Amino acid sequence: MGSIATRRLAKELRELSLECPTGIKILSANDFHTWRLSIEVMGDSLYQGQVFALQFIFDAQYPIASPEVTFVSDEHYKAPIHPHVYSNGHICASILGTEWSPILSVAAVCVTMQSMLASCKKLERPPDNDRYVRHAPKSPKNTRFVYDDDTV
Amino acid sequence: MTSSSSSSFSLSYSYVEAVNPNLLCCICRTPFNVPATTKSCSHTFCWECICSAIAVLPQCPIDRSPLSLEDVSLASPIVRHMVSELPVYCTHRSLGCDHQCERQLLEHHLKDECLYEPLPCPERKCDQFIKRKDLKSHSHPDDHQSCTTCDLKFPDASHASGCPDAQVSCEHQPHGCRWTGRQADRPDHLERCPYEPLKEFFLMNSKRITALEAENQRLKDRLEELAFVFDRSRHDVHAMKYLLHPWFKLPANASHNPTTSSSTSSPTGTMPLNGTDFFPHSSSQPDEHDPFPEIFEGETQHTLFPPHRIPFQYPHLLPPDHTAPPTSISVAPLDLDGTLEHTFTSLRDSVVVLAKTVEHTGRRHDIALTTENVRVAEELAGVKAAVRGIRQQVHRIMMERVPGNEMGDKRMDPDMMVSGNPYLRSVLGSYPALTKSIPTTSVTKL
Ligand SMILES: [Zn+2]
Ligand SMILES: [Zn+2]
Ligand SMILES: [Zn+2]
Ligand SMILES: [Zn+2]
Ligand SMILES: [Zn+2]
Ligand SMILES: [Zn+2]
Numbered sequence: 001m002g003s004i005a006t007r008r009l010a011k012e013l014r015e016l017s018l019e020c021p022t023g024i025k026i027l028s029a030n031d032f033h034t035w036r037l038s039i040e041v042m043g044d045s046l047y048q049g050q051v052f053a054l055q056f057i058f059d060a061q062y063p064i065a066s067p068e069v070t071f072v073s074d075e076h077y078k079a080p081i082h083p084h085v086y087s088n089g090h091i092c093a094s095i096l097g098t099e100w101s102p103i104l105s106v107a108a109v110c111v112t113m114q115s116m117l118a119s120c121k122k123l124e125r126p127p128d129n130d131r132y133v134r135h136a137p138k139s140p141k142n143t144r145f146v147y148d149d150d151t152v
Numbered sequence: 153m154t155s156s157s158s159s160s161f162s163l164s165y166s167y168v169e170a171v172n173p174n175l176l177c178c179i180c181r182t183p184f185n186v187p188a189t190t191k192s193c194s195h196t197f198c199w200e201c202i203c204s205a206i207a208v209l210p211q212c213p214i215d216r217s218p219l220s221l222e223d224v225s226l227a228s229p230i231v232r233h234m235v236s237e238l239p240v241y242c243t244h245r246s247l248g249c250d251h252q253c254e255r256q257l258l259e260h261h262l263k264d265e266c267l268y269e270p271l272p273c274p275e276r277k278c279d280q281f282i283k284r285k286d287l288k289s290h291s292h293p294d295d296h297q298s299c300t301t302c303d304l305k306f307p308d309a310s311h312a313s314g315c316p317d318a319q320v321s322c323e324h325q326p327h328g329c330r331w332t333g334r335q336a337d338r339p340d341h342l343e344r345c346p347y348e349p350l351k352e353f354f355l356m357n358s359k360r361i362t363a364l365e366a367e368n369q370r371l372k373d374r375l376e377e378l379a380f381v382f383d384r385s386r387h388d389v390h391a392m393k394y395l396l397h398p399w400f401k402l403p404a405n406a407s408h409n410p411t412t413s414s415s416t417s418s419p420t421g422t423m424p425l426n427g428t429d430f431f432p433h434s435s436s437q438p439d440e441h442d443p444f445p446e447i448f449e450g451e452t453q454h455t456l457f458p459p460h461r462i463p464f465q466y467p468h469l470l471p472p473d474h475t476a477p478p479t480s481i482s483v484a485p486l487d488l489d490g491t492l493e494h495t496f497t498s499l500r501d502s503v504v505v506l507a508k509t510v511e512h513t514g515r516r517h518d519i520a521l522t523t524e525n526v527r528v529a530e531e532l533a534g535v536k537a538a539v540r541g542i543r544q545q546v547h548r549i550m551m552e553r554v555p556g557n558e559m560g561d562k563r564m565d566p567d568m569m570v571s572g573n574p575y576l577r578s579v580l581g582s583y584p585a586l587t588k589s590i591p592t593t594s595v596t597k598l
Contacts, residue, residue: 004180004201007164011181063179064204102179102205102213 005062006032012106024110027053034058036072039110045118053077054113055089056106057139066100068141069109081123084116088133090140092126097145165255168239175235177201179213183255184235187227193217196227244268247283276316276336322347327354399492 009032016026027036035056041047053072059065071079071089079089086092095104095112126132137143171183179201186199195214197205202224205213212219226232236256242249243258247268253261262269270281273290282290316336322329323338324347331341342348393400486495 003164004204007182008180061204061208064201064208101216102201105181 004064005058005060008063009058016107021107021111021114023114024107032058035106037106037110038077039114039117041114041117043118046120046123047080047117050080051077052080052117054110056109063102063104066096066104066141067106067109068139069096069113070140080117081125082117082120083122083124083126086126086129086132086136088136090132090136090143092145094145096140164243165238165258166241166243166245168241168252171238172234175231175238179205183238184227184231187231187235188224189227189231190219191223191225192219196231199224199226242266242268324348324351324354396492398488399495 013026013029013035016029020026023040023042025038027038029035029037035058036053037056038051038053040051053076055070055072057068059067069091071077071085071091073079073087073089079085079087084092091113093112093116095101095109132143165183165185167183175183177184177187177196177198179197182198184196184198187196188199188202189196190202190212193212193215195212197213202213203221206219206221206224210218210220237254239252240255240258242251242253242261244262244266249266249268251261251266267283267285269284271284271287273280273282274287275292277292280290316334318335319332320335320338322331322341322345324345325331327347327350329345329347331345333341347354488495490498
C-alpha cells in the first residue's frame, strides 16, 4: 500500500468517524483495502426507507486512481434498482471512471450516489443489464462504461 | 512510519495543532509537503501528489484544466514557510520520544538527536535496526574473526557486514555506474549516485524489456508459422496455375464477356502473372522461372497440354444438315482466350449438340432397322406358308403310298417325318428355326 493511500485513507476514516454526512454510516473499515458504508436517501425519493451498502476497494494508487465502488448485493443488502446500477452492484457513473479526480473522497462518492438515487424518476435496471451481468468483469473498473447521462 | 530515510517525501508528520485547511493538499488531505503550485490555475498541492496525479491524468485535479509537469513549480516562499514551520511531534512519539519541533527541523532531530530513531547496525554486521539509545549495548556473538581482506586479527564493529576496505562496485553497475571503492563508502556513494533515484525506473524498464522480449519471441514464432502457411499456399497456387494452365488469368482479364471471345482471337487478352509470360503459348519449353520444373517437365507438359491449335470444330458450328455424311466433321480449335467458364460452357454446348446428333442418328437407325425387320418378317411368312404347303403335299403323298397305315398316320409328327426324310432334312436344314413354329410376336415387336 502506497504511503499516500494509507495516510489519506487514515485521514478520511478519522474524519468519517468524527462526522459522517447525513444518511451515510460506516459499516466496516478494518483495513485500508476494503470499506463498506451504508447509504440511505434522505427526503422524498423512490427509495424511501431503503438502505443500501456501498463497497469501496482501494489500491495503492488511491486517491490518484479511483477506488472500485459497487453496491453490495448479498443476503443483507440489494443493489438499488436504478438505470445506472446493474443488478450485480456495478455502477455506471463517470466520477468512478473517467471523471474521477484525486480531490474526490469516500464521502464525496457516497454523497454523489445519494443524489444519483434521489434524482431517480423511474425504478428500472439499465437496458443492457442481463447481458452486462452475464459478461461483467469482477471489478467494474475493468468495464468501459459509456456515460450517456451527464446528470451523474 | 519508522523510516530511517532522510527523504522528507516519505516522512509522515503528526501535527501538534489543527492545521489551517488552506494549507491542506486536497489530494493527500495533509498539510503540503514540498508545496507546488500550478502556473496555469494557481492551485497548490504537494509536489509528489500533483506529479503522480499528472502522470495518470494530465489535468488539474481541482478544475480539470490541462496540466503538464512543466506547469508545476515550487509554491511561493510564504506557503513553503508556513508549512515548514508547522509544529509537529517527533515521528517516534509512539516509541517514547516527546520531542516537538517545527516540521522543517524534524529531519535534523531524527538524524542526529532522537534517541528512538532506529539506526542500522554500526558495524554493518547484522540487518537489525537499533534505536540510537541502544547502540552502545549492541553487540554480536561472533565479533572475533579475522578478516581476509585487511588482515585484521580481530575485526571490530566496522566488519559487521563485510570488510570496509573491500573493493566493491556500485549496485547500479549494470546500469552504467562506474563507481568502485571501499565497501564502507558505498552508502555514501549511493546517496550521491545519479542512478539511485532511477532505481524504480530501471526495475520497471527491465520488467518491460522482459515482457517485450517474450512478446517478440511469440511474434517471431507466429511469423514463422505464417511463413510456412504462406509457402504452402504459394505452392498450392502454383499447382493451381499449372492445372488451369492457359485459363489462368488475373481477375481483371477473366471478367471479359465470354460471348465476344471468338475461337480464333489472339492471346492479347491474357496477362500472365509477374508480367512475364508464365505459360508461353508458342513455346513448349518449361519456363526458366518455373519453381516446380521437376513436377511438370517437358514431356508431361506435352501430354497434359497438347499444342493448343489442334484443328477442332464444334459440331454446332456445322450447318444443321443431318443427311450429310458424318465423316467430314471439322471441329473448331479450342478457345484458350476466354475464361475457363466460357470454355466449359462452349464445350457443354458442343456436347449437347453431339448428344442431339447421336440421338437423331440413333432414331434413324432404329427406323431403318424396323423397316428391314418388317421386310424380313414378310419374307419369312411367305417362306413359312410355302413350307406348310409342301408339307401338306408331302403328307398326302405319304398317305397315298401307305394305304394300310391310315389309323396311325393322323398322329404322325411332322418333325419325325421331316427328320425321317433325307430330302426334306437337307432343304430345311439351312433354316433350323423354321422347324419350330415362328413366334409372330417377334415380328410385330420390331
Ligand atoms: Zn487547477
Ligand atoms: Zn498532497
Ligand atoms: Zn524524537
Ligand atoms: Zn549489528
Ligand atoms: Zn577487513
Ligand atoms: Zn553508483
